[in-house]
Amino acid sequence: MYKTRVGIDARQFKPAQKKRQEPFVVGRVDLPSYRTLKGYDLVTSALKDLNVKLEIRTFKDKVPRKDMMAFYQGLDCFVCSSASEHIPLPVLEAAASGVTIITTNVAIVPELISDKQNGIIVKREAHAIRHAVQIVMNNPDMREKISQKYSGRG
Template sequence: MTQRKILLVVDVPGWAFEHRAKDMIAFQGDKIHFDLKYYHYVTANDQHKYDLIYAMSVGIAKTLYERGIPLNKLAAGITSMRQFNRYRLNKLTFNQEFMHFFTNLRGVNAASDEFVHKFSKFRPIHKTRVGIDATLFSPAKRKISNSIFTVGWVGRTDRDRKLKGFDLVTSSLKGLNVLLDTRTFTKNRVPREKMVEFYQGLDCFICSSASEHIPLPILEAAACGVPIITTEVGIVPELIKANKSGLIIERNAGALREAVQFLKNNPEKRTEIGKSIRQTILENWTWDVCWPEWENFFFTI
């Protein structure tokens, strides 16, 4: 089998797309050779250097297409509904020019059953779960005992603030004897390997997003055995069994506050949930498990 040469295109350094691309590069093996570029530096000439150019999001792919990368050389991942909403005409239809672009991409993949089902009416969508390095992201060898119950949150507060729900989290925790520890794009930002220490120091982790597809911090926290409180977004229904390996809540301050109080007051349940979600990761969400789906995608399109 001839090795395929693929360019992975990401948006910014040190954030989710780059992390995923670097994980993929670590798993490339003999069948695929990956290179990585930030989208600012991709030119039309790159089409001649690679068998395929894979954009980590449809939004990035649209930019590359406008720069001269032909659709028959371009594939993309669906990562959120936000990148589609700007082209939506009504609930059921999208801008014609955008649909020409989307339906003629060489290949499109998605991580969740929800998104595969939602977009398969327009074109073939390949299911490819996103894996996590469960050796890097793992529980602390010795459980850290916090003097104050510590809640973690990760996301961007410099944009999409309402969508990510940071203010919802802060309002829901007012008056509770808890510590909110955050990592954002602009504040308390650390290298990825340092994120392991962050997760290991938490008593629970919150995802408060209104819309997500592949919330990477959830996978990272889960691999570290941290109990998770989350809205029902993206891969969450496939990853978490409600009240067994995590708490899935309605997106409001009352539900969030109640869930935090429940975990705070039930340490045995926290331990049970943490062990359960870690085991789920090991069985279904490591790159060893998920990588064959990606290989199949890249060799099928």
């Protein structure tokens, strides 16, 4: 039996010094082969016609590991729309980077996220994701409060 550690390197993933104001940026990490499982189309449908910039990283346009902190720091919120996960490392990395998390109730998420305290847990439906993004987008004080709690700043 081997013991492996799962988690993030807090020296690598930390909040940005300054947050951007415009445009509002929503991030996802996806594998094209897992399009349905990870909810790619669900998120694009949820954000249709919203004034947001969607940043998706896949193996096609993969961000090198050393540049992932900058990717997360450039986001205003991160959406995990997965139907199944083991341990959603992008959720941990985004949260450690001070990014507000919007996620489905998947894997260990309920152990990590307390709804509306240090993230938002939504049903795996486009309208629920859209509604959560709109709330986060229109409430910068709430977004800052939520992101501070998970990143250890609040």
